[in-house]
Amino acid sequence: MKSSLRIGTLFGIPIQLHFTFLLVIPLFTWIIGSQIEFSISFISSLFGGFDDAIIKNNPYIFGFLVTVGLFLGVLVHELAHSLIAKKKGIKIHNITLLILGGVSSLEEGIPDPRVELPMALAGPLTSLSVGILCWLGVIAIQAVSPPDHITGAFVYTLGYLAVLNVMLFAFNLLPAFPMDGGRVLRAWLAKKMPLRKATKIAADVGKGFAILFAVLGIIAFNPILIIIAFFIYIGAGQEFSVLRYQILLKDLTIGQVMNTPVVTVSPELPVPRLIELMYTTKHLGFPVVDRGQLIGIVALADVQKRSTIDREALQVRDIMTREVLTLPPDASLIEAFKLMSARQIGHIPVTAGGAILGIVTRTDILRVMELQEI
Ligand code: ZN
Numbered sequence: 453m454k455s456s457l458r459i460g461t462l463f464g465i466p467i468q469l470h471f472t473f474l475l476v477i478p479l480f481t482w483i484i485g486s487q488i489e490f491s492i493s494f495i496s497s498l499f500g501g502f503d504d505a506i507i508k509n510n511p512y513i514f515g516f517l518v519t520v521g522l523f524l525g526v527l528v529h530e531l532a533h534s535l536i537a538k539k540k541g542i543k544i545h546n547i548t549l550l551i552l553g554g555v556s557s558l559e560e561g562i563p564d565p566r567v568e569l570p571m572a573l574a575g576p577l578t579s580l581s582v583g584i585l586c587w588l589g590v591i592a593i594q595a596v597s598p599p600d601h602i603t604g605a606f607v608y609t610l611g612y613l614a615v616l617n618v619m620l621f622a623f624n625l626l627p628a629f630p631m632d633g634g635r636v637l638r639a640w641l642a643k644k645m646p647l648r649k650a651t652k653i654a655a656d657v658g659k660g661f662a663i664l665f666a667v668l669g670i671i672a673f674n675p676i677l678i679i680i681a682f683f684i685y686i687g688a689g690q691e692f693s694v695l696r697y698q699i700l701l702k703d704l705t706i707g708q709v710m711n712t713p714v715v716t717v718s719p720e721l722p723v724p725r726l727i728e729l730m731y732t733t734k735h736l737g738f739p740v741v742d743r744g745q746l747i748g749i750v751a752l753a754d755v756q757k758r759s760t761i762d763r764e765a766l767q768v769r770d771i772m773t774r775e776v777l778t779l780p781p782d783a784s785l786i787e788a789f790k791l792m793s794a795r796q797i798g799h800i801p802v803t804a805g806g807a808i809l810g811i812v813t814r815t816d817i818l819r820v821m822e823l824q825e826i
Contacts, residue, residue: 485515707781710810
């Protein structure tokens, strides 16, 4: 992600800050600082009264300390996921801290419930442990130090972090994607049924939660609940569609599904003839071949960029895309599909040693998915 700043490496895992994170630090500092009276009374109701003079006089300094502590908690939570994943042999690209917490970017693949269950549980359980440690820290400080304002500062900060980490634990265990609880639910269901069915059920439960949160958010005029509902709804849908294509396209190579022999065009072909060829073949993209070598690709979009009058005078070489992405026949269909989605292209020529063997289109891949589902 270009929008992230790398701040260091822990256990061989790059740690990045997303730019939204830089907005969140002052925002949280301000929210906590401006509600300092409320949080002091809440924390003293949990841990007993403390000397709050230094806190009340420096609300935004304590707001900042708690915010930094919270995000260290999020980082430890993500590290727990990543370290378990690493132990199970999964490659970890990075951990990124962003507006609503952290994201561990892992190697993609079909999830294995035996790996996913411990990996998903590791984060929330770590947050719970951090919360309990902060809690114990408060009790220890209250037991050994005099009840002055320094003790008060520690009780407030550690007490606040205890509460926040326990909230991180509880919130992440909600059984809804993209929360950890959604993964725990999926891994548990997958022990009893095929992974695809398990993902479908877990995604539907997540959507149910999203709707519930949205309704509650509207009734309570709470925009944060509505934003969370939105993220859960999108996350549930994505999880299912990504898994669907990974399962359906698994083990297939583009050589198995490519169109062959492929209709190619020469660079000298006039554009009006190209349009006629599109009508007769119903293909919307053609590789351009010159003396047996692939030199470009021409698609309907390239024609549409030119006016009707211009088209009369142009040849394929004038409008074709010269930098062509090609793949060898043994490339996986999943890789081809990812490349097409990422680069917004509809056709990938299949080549070996510069010679064209066939072509694979987005429509072909979608049809293969439909066929795999029967
Ligand atoms: Zn997590």
